[in-house]
Amino acid sequence: MLSLLPVLPIVIPLLSGAISLLFWRSLWIQRWIGVGGTGLLLLSTLRLLSEVERTGILSVQIGGWAAPVGITIVADLFSAIMAVLAGIIGFCVAVYSWYGVDERRQSYGYFVFLHVLLMGVCGSFLTGDIFNMYVWFEVMLMASFVLVALGGTPMQMEGAFKYVTLNLVSSALFLAGIGILYGVVGTLNMADLSVKLAQTADPGLVTTLSMFFLIAFGIKAAMFPLFFWLPSSYHTPPPAVSAVFAGLLTKVGVYALIRVFTLIFVQDVVYTHNLILIMSGLTMLCGVLGAAAQFEFRRVLSFHIVSQIGYMTMGLGLNSRLSLTASVFYITHHIIVKTNLFLVSGVIQKMRGTGDLKKLGGLYKTHPSLSVLFLIPAMSLAGLPPLSGFFAKLGLVIAGLRLEQYCIVATALFVSLLTLFSMTKLWAEAFWKPRPDVAEGEDEPRSDDEPMCLTMILPILVLALITLTIGIGAETFFNLADRAAGQLMDPTEYIEAVMRTRS
Amino acid sequence: MNSLILHTASRLLHPLLLLYAVYLLFSGHNVPGGGFCAGLIGAASFALHTFAHDVPSARKLLRADPHTLIGTGLLFAMGSALLSAFRGQAFMTGLWGGFDLSGLGHVSVGTPVIFDTGVFLVVLGVTLLIIFTLSES
Amino acid sequence: MNLLLAIVIGALYSAGFYLILRRSIVKLIIGLSFLSHASNLLVFAAGGLTRGRAPLVPPGSLAPVPPYADPLPQALVLTAIVISFGVTAFALALVNRTYQTTGQEDIDELRRTEC
Incomplete structure (x- = not known):
């Protein structure tokens, strides 16, 4: 069964999705498969991580076709960590969705598309073939297109429209880049590309080519100016x-950027990685300034995703072992925290029926425990010790200082301050200030809040505990991230694992 | 649409197209064909019926829900892929077996056929789901 | 042949981007499918063009005789075509629904999500 381990994170969601399709009419069974399937996914990814951590990079040659010809599924530490995160998020959201998503959406196949989405995400993390990565991206995108439009309210259709358009443009660029890459090098296996590109005579062409990928993944990761x-x-x-x-989803873009720009496009580091660094700085700034102007809970959080993406790519742009370690750590921290904040916003929206900060208020008085659960991820996002975000930012800052990139470090610290301001704004508006008696343009706010249900609170609690654990046990996680970064900086082990004939 | 020509043509063409789809499905390993185009041609036969009559009658003709078709197809494909893993070979390796049909020659059966059947069902289901949904809205 | 393909690809890309920048949602979809066609053709052309040499293994040998057409870009394009088929079908359904629910056909008017 060990040979199957790296493909299990792809197989399990596919099977769960297929079985859910067979029970199209029964929401009850679909919910249970949703929770059970994602739970199994989480277990399999944890097993994968422990196995990779113990024995080194695992690879499977699909169909028994040896590496440069066939498709290789390969799990190094970075991939395995990302897969575990996908498992955690998948499981928590599946539990949350039991009551957190209305029955009408569930009856249109919400859980099926959640499984397909997770399959695409895990596939993108685990594949060792650039075209295969394109296919997984498309699988993930198709599912996300449906999920974003599911339910069909006018707002959603408009949002879906923009989402679909930009992502399709990015896919077309990605495909074009792959085509030219194949024309130049004659292989699609990423390890093989790494070996062969190191010997090519024309670094200028390769750098031009890398821009296709930078833009394609930059759109997906929501980097400046494409966010x-x-x-x-x-x-x-x-x-x-x-x-x-x-x-x-955006983290799949970041993953792809890190993978491609550590393994394949390392010919002209001064040019490409400095460009990434500049883009990172601008991404941070634009995101956080955009957030400052917003007064809707989830819009504030959305802009913060953009600004946080800048931190993750900053580690890539600095291009040292420490900075990549910080990036991996940052991604881990960010995925947990950001999901948690959105889940909290969902609970608030369900209770009060609105996410508009001007109409919210007084939540601390009525729901002190929920407020604490909001405060943990919010302060972690801003980077207050001893929470996970502090160590993530500390790592990046130290890495930046060692490389004497003072400009980006100053930007990072400044943006961090603004993030704190933004989180305080959310806290003050939604939780701290007294609840406005009569909202403008409405008759009267509802006097009673809808009761919270346990299945919606439990995932938030679990994610908050994970944040605390990452913060308190930062050294363990940092060491793991450090080893992952070591594999990224020196791809010899990766290449060897892929090229091994026997899987 | 209420056209006598289309009605008659769809009645005649429907079984022919389905038969052609099955032929393509099974011949696909060695000559052009395979699960994907077989699925499209199978879906075309039902689409023709939908245009000649209406969606409910096409659904009735199909008998199974398109969702069930997709689910079953995925399970077929995954099952064929997993079989080799349980036999100790790499994931998705093709396994071949066969038997002699007296007087007619050797018949080889392998997991790629199961995989192609899965693809056929998925493509049929997805295409029909799209066509049905779009013509119902 | 290469030059002709290059011109076609260029024309498709420019037409695609031009259509995307228009305000009508239908033109947007046409533009997006132009873009995916252009990328497909680009993959096909970038793999190298060899005329009249199918990559078939002659009887008795183990590999086709070079020069032969590279079958891999064609397989890639086939996959990409299947994907763009699905995506285009979805995008059409989305445009249809967007038009029905918002009553807008002008992209510039779709700005409710912005504030």
Whole structure:
């Protein structure tokens, strides 16, 4: 069964999705498969991580076709960590969706598409073939298109429209890049590409080519200047869907950037990685300034995704072992925290029926425990010790200082301050200030809040505990991230694992 | 649409197209064909029926829900892929077996056929789901 | 042949981007499918063009005789075509629904999500 381990994170969601399709009419069974399937996914990814951590990079040659010809599924530490995160988010959101997503959406196949989405995400993380990665991206995108439009309210249709358009343009560029890459090098296996590109005579062409990938993945990761689709679409679907999107989808773009720019395009580091660094800085700034101008819970959070993406790519742009370690750590921290914040916004929206900060208020008085659950991820996002975000930012800052990139470090610290301001704004408006008696343009706010249900609170609690654990046990997680970064910086082990003839 | 020509043509063409789809499905391993185009041609035969009559009658003709077709197809494909893993070979390796049909020659059966059947069902289901949904709205 | 393909690809890309920048949602969809066609053709052309040499293994040998047409880009394009078929079908349904629910056909008017 060990040979099957790296493909299990792809197989399990596919099977869960297929079985859910067979029970199209029974929501009850679909919910149970939703929770059970994602739970199994989480277990399999944890097993995968422990196996990779113990024995080194695992690879499977699909169909028994040896590496440069066939498709290789390969799990190094970075992939395995990402897969575990996908498992955690998948499981928490599936539990949350039980009551967090309305029955009408569930009857249109919400859970099926959640499984397909997770399959695409895990596939993108685990594949060792660039064209195969394109296919997984498309699988993930198709599912996300449906999820973002599911339910069909006018707002959602508009959001979906922008989301779909920008992502299709990005896919077309990605495909074009793959085509030219194949024309130049004659292989699609990423390890093989790494070997062969190191010997090519024409680094200028390769650098030009890398821009295709930078733009394609940059759109998906919502980097400056290509991020506008994200804040206009992420707040439209139900909170559970935004939570998965916020946690996983943009991070697939970041993963792809890191993978491609550490393994394949390392010919002209001065040019490409400095460009990434500049883009990162601008991404941080634009995101956080955009957030400052917003007064809707989830729109504020959406802009913060953009600004946080900048931190993750900053580690890539600095291109040292420490900075990549910080990036991996940052991604881990961010996925957990961001999903959690969106889940909290969903609970608030369900209770009060609105996400408009001007109409919210007084939640601390009525729901002190929920407020604490909001405060943990919010302060972690801003980077207050001893929460996970602090160590993530500390790592990046130290890495930046060691490389004497003072400009980006200053930007990062400044943006961090603004993030704190933004989170305080959310806290003050939604939780702290007294509840406005009569909202403008409405007759009277409802006097009673809808009761919270346990299945919606439990995932938030679990994610908050994970944040605390990452913060308190930061050293363990940092060491793991450090080893992952080591494998990224020196791809010899990766290449060897892929080229091994026997799987 | 109420056209006598289309009605008659669809009645005649429907079984022919389905038969052709099955032929393509099974011949696909060695000559052009395979699950994907077989699924499209199978779907075309039902689409023709939909245009000649209406969606409910096409659904009735199909008998199974398109969702069930997709689900079953995925399970077929995954099952064929997993079989080799349980036999100790790499995931998705093709396994071949066969038997002699007295007087007619050797028949080889392998997991790629199961996989193609799965693809056929998925393509049929997805295409019909799209066509039905779009013509119902 | 290469030059002709290059011109066609260029024309498709420019037409695609031009249509995307128009305000009508229907033109947007046409533009998007132009873009995917252009990328497909680009993959096909980038793999190298060899005329009249199918990559078939002659009887008795183990590999086709070079020069032969590279079958891989064609397989890639086939996959990409299937994907763009699904995506285009979805995009059409989405445009249809968007038009029905919002009553807008002008992209510039779709700005409710912005504020």
